[in-house]
Amino acid sequence: MIHRKLSIVAALGLIAVAVPGASPAHAEPGAEAEPPVVELVLDVSGSMKAADIDGETRMAVAKRAFNDVVDALPETTQLGIRVLGATYGGENKKQGCKDTQQIVEVGPVNRVAAKNAIATLKPTGFTPIGLALREAAKDLDGAGAARRIVLITDGEDTCTPPDPCDVARDLAAQGTDLVVDTLGLAPDEKTRKQLVCISQATGGTYASAQSEEELTDRIKQLVDRAALPPPVTPAVVAGAKNCEGAPLLAAGVYSDRELIGEHRFYRVAVSEGDELRASVSIALDRPLNRDYGVLIKAATVDGRELVRGLDAGSGRADVISAGLRWSGDEEPALSAISEICLIVSNSLASATAAGAPGMPVELTIGLAPASETPDAPGLGRGFLLLLVLVIAGLIAGVLAGWLTRWWVAKWKEN
Amino acid sequence: MKLVLAAALLLADPTPLTGTAGTSYLTAVAITPEQPVAVKAVLGDYLYWQFPASAGQRPELAVDVALPDSGRTGPQSWTVEVFDGLRRRQACVGGEQSPVAAASDTSVKLGCRLRQVRSWAEPWDGDPLPGTYYVRLSSTELPEKDLGLPVEVSLALTAPTGDTGADQGELATPLVPVNQPGKVLTTPAPTGSAAPEEDSLSLDWLPDFSSRWIWTAGGGVLAAIAGLIGFSWTRRRRV
Numbered sequence: 001m002i003h004r005k006l007s008i009v010a011a012l013g014l015i016a017v018a019v020p021g022a023s024p025a026h027a028e029p030g031a032e033a034e035p036p037v038v039e040l041v042l043d044v045s046g047s048m049k050a051a052d053i054d055g056e057t058r059m060a061v062a063k064r065a066f067n068d069v070v071d072a073l074p075e076t077t078q079l080g081i082r083v084l085g086a087t088y089g090g091e092n093k094k095q096g097c098k099d100t101q102q103i104v105e106v107g108p109v110n111r112v113a114a115k116n117a118i119a120t121l122k123p124t125g126f127t128p129i130g131l132a133l134r135e136a137a138k139d140l141d142g143a144g145a146a147r148r149i150v151l152i153t154d155g156e157d158t159c160t161p162p163d164p165c166d167v168a169r170d171l172a173a174q175g176t177d178l179v180v181d182t183l184g185l186a187p188d189e190k191t192r193k194q195l196v197c198i199s200q201a202t203g204g205t206y207a208s209a210q211s212e213e214e215l216t217d218r219i220k221q222l223v224d225r226a227a228l229p230p231p232v233t234p235a236v237v238a239g240a241k242n243c244e245g246a247p248l249l250a251a252g253v254y255s256d257r258e259l260i261g262e263h264r265f266y267r268v269a270v271s272e273g274d275e276l277r278a279s280v281s282i283a284l285d286r287p288l289n290r291d292y293g294v295l296i297k298a299a300t301v302d303g304r305e306l307v308r309g310l311d312a313g314s315g316r317a318d319v320i321s322a323g324l325r326w327s328g329d330e331e332p333a334l335s336a337i338s339e340i341c342l343i344v345s346n347s348l349a350s351a352t353a354a355g356a357p358g359m360p361v362e363l364t365i366g367l368a369p370a371s372e373t374p375d376a377p378g379l380g381r382g383f384l385l386l387l388v389l390v391i392a393g394l395i396a397g398v399l400a401g402w403l404t405r406w407w408v409a410k411w412k413e414n
Numbered sequence: 415m416k417l418v419l420a421a422a423l424l425l426a427d428p429t430p431l432t433g434t435a436g437t438s439y440l441t442a443v444a445i446t447p448e449q450p451v452a453v454k455a456v457l458g459d460y461l462y463w464q465f466p467a468s469a470g471q472r473p474e475l476a477v478d479v480a481l482p483d484s485g486r487t488g489p490q491s492w493t494v495e496v497f498d499g500l501r502r503r504q505a506c507v508g509g510e511q512s513p514v515a516a517a518s519d520t521s522v523k524l525g526c527r528l529r530q531v532r533s534w535a536e537p538w539d540g541d542p543l544p545g546t547y548y549v550r551l552s553s554t555e556l557p558e559k560d561l562g563l564p565v566e567v568s569l570a571l572t573a574p575t576g577d578t579g580a581d582q583g584e585l586a587t588p589l590v591p592v593n594q595p596g597k598v599l600t601t602p603a604p605t606g607s608a609a610p611e612e613d614s615l616s617l618d619w620l621p622d623f624s625s626r627w628i629w630t631a632g633g634g635v636l637a638a639i640a641g642l643i644g645f646s647w648t649r650r651r652r653v
Contacts, residue, residue, distance in 0.1 A: 192561065205458070206562050221455065228436065233595055250596065253593070253594065253595060318437075381626045389633035393636065405648055
C-alpha cells in the first residue's frame with residue numbers, strides 16, 4: 001500500500017557557483033561570479049497520478065511547469081535532472097527506497113534533452129526523499145561552494161528512517177553550503193511539516209502550490225534567486241573553547257557551527273590605528289523556543305571586556321545577528337594591544353533538536369582605518385549664535401565709538 | 415557627479431524594477447532610492463534587500479504586501495527590520511514597523527523611517543552611520559497552515575537629505591560588508607604600512623561645507639553691522 005500513497009517528489013537542484021577563491025587580499029567585491037548550476041531531481045512516485053490540480057493529474061501539471069522553467073532558464077545556467085521513485089513499481093520497500101537516478105547530468109542547459117527526459121517520466125514508486133537529497137548533494141559536489149536544491153513533492157517521505165529533515169541538516173553541515181528550497185504540490189499537513197522542516201534546516205524556503213500557475217511562478221522565483229549567487233564563499237573555521245587556542249583570523253567571511261549555549265572564541269590581530277569591525281549571524285535552523293538572542297564580545301586576551309554587540313528577538317526568524325566596532329585609539333593604554341579575542345555566544349533554547357550539528361554561524365571580520373574622534377566644533381550655528389555675535393558686535397561698536405571720541409577730544413585739546 | 419546621476423535617473427526606464435529579493439544577508443539584492451521594487455514571494459519567506467546611505471540622509475521604507483485571497487486561517491504579524499553594514503539592528507523612528515493583518519485583510523502596509531545617518535559615532539555606539547543597510551521583510555507570527563501561500567510585495571525606498579551640519583567628525587571608511595573569503599592565519603599579519611605623512615599644506619583641518627559655515631559667516635556679517643550701529647550711537651547727532 002505504501003507505494004500507492006500519493007507522493008510525488010521532484011527535486012530541482014540549483015547550484016549557485018560563487019566567486020572562486022581568489023587571493024583574499026585582492027578579492028574584488030564585484031568580481032564576476034560563475035553562472036548558476038541547476039539540477040532538477042524529480043521523484044516520480046505513485047501519488048502523481050492523482051488528478052486534483054485544475055482537473056489534471058499532478059504529473060501532467062508538474063511536467064508542464066518544468067518545461068516552462070526549462071524554457072525560462074538563463075542561457076548561462078547549468079542544468080541537471082535527477083528522478084526518484086520512477087522505475088520500481090513493486091511492493092518491496094527495501095528496493096523501492098533505493099529508486100533514484102540522475103537522468104540529465106549537471107552541465108550547460110540542453111533544453112531539448114531536458115524536456116525529452118521529463119516527457120518520459122511516469123508516476124510509479126516510493127518516495128525516498130532523504131536518499132534523493134543525499135544523491136543530489138553528491139551530484140552537485142565540486143560544482144561550486146554554494147549549492148541550492150529545490151525539492152517539489154506532494155507527499156511525505158515513505159522511506160523513513162532516516163528522517164529527510166535530519167538528512168538535510170547533516171548535508172548542510174558538511175562544510176559547504178547546501179540550501180534546499182521545498183515546494184509542496186497540494187500538500188497535506190504531514191508533507192507540509194516535513195518540507196518546512198527540511199527548508200528550515202538548510203536555510204531554504206518553503207512554498208505550496210495549488211495550481212499550475214502557482215507552481216510555475218514559484219519555480220521561476222527560485223531560479224531567479226539562484227541566478228544571484230552570494231558574492232563570497234565563507235571560509236570554514238572552527239572556533240575554540242578558550243582564547244588561548246582560538247584560531248587567528250584575517251579580515252573576511254567565515255562560517256562555523258555553534259551548539260545551543262556554546263561559546264566560541266576567535267582571535268583577531270588589530271594593529272594600531274585600525275578599527276575592528278565584526279559581525280555575527282546565527283541561523284535558526286531548527287524549531288526553537290519563542291525568545292532567543294545572540295551576543296558577540298570583544299575582549300583582551302586576558303579576559304577584559306572591551307565592547308559587545310547583541311540582539312534578541314522572538315517569533316519566526318531565519319537568522320539573528322549582532323555586530324561591534326572597536327579601536328584602541330579611544331583609550332591610549334589599550335592602543336598597544338594587538339590581539340583581540342572575539343567571543344560568540346547565544347541564548348537559544350530548543351525543546352527538541354538541541355544536539356549536533358550546531359547552528360550555522362556566519363562571522364565577518366573587517367579591519368578598517370580607525371576614525372578620529374572629532375574636535376570641538378570650529379564653526380557654530382543657530383539663532384543664539386547670531387544673537388551673541390550681534391550683541392558682541394554692538395558692544396564692540398559702542399566701545400570703539402567712545403574710544404574714538406575720547407581720543408579725538410584729547411587730540412583737539414592738545 | 416550628482417548631475418550625471420540625476421540625468422541617468424531621468425533617462426532610466428520608469429517601469430518598476432520588478433526585481434527579485436535575496437534570501438540571506440549575503441544574497442541581499444541591491445536597491446536604490448526612487449526605484450520601486452515589486453517581488454512575488456510566499457508567506458514565510460524572508461526577503462532581503464540592501465541599499466547604501468550617506469551621512470545626513472533619512473532613509474525611509476514603505477512596504478505593501480498583497481496577501482492571498484483564499485486559504486488563510488488566521489492573523490499574521492509582519493515586520494520590516496533594518497540592519498546596518500555590521501548587521502546591527504537599527505531603530506525605526508517612524509512608520510508601522512510590525513503590523514498585524516487580520517485573516518480578512520487583503521493587504522498589509524509596513525513602514526520604517528530610520529534616524530538621520532550620522533557622519534561619525536563612537537565605536538561602541540549603535541547610531542546609523544554611512545554605509546550599507548540591510549532590509550529584512552518577514553512574517554514573525556502566522557498560522558503554520560498558511561505557510562507557502564503566494565504574496566506580492568512592493569517596496570519603495572526614499573532617502574531625503576536632512577540637516578547636514580548637525581554632526582562633527584567623519585567615519586574613515588563606510589560600514590560596508592567585507593566581501594572576501596576569510597583566511598585563518600598562523601602568524602599575525604604584518605602591520606600595514608604607516609599612513610603617509612600629512613602634507614604640511616593640507617586643508618584637512620577645515621570642516622566640510624555645511625550650514626555651519628553659513629551661520630558663522632552670517633553671524634560675522636551681522637556682528638559687523640551691529641558694530642557699525644553701536645559706533646554710530648556714540649556720534650553726536652548733527653541737527
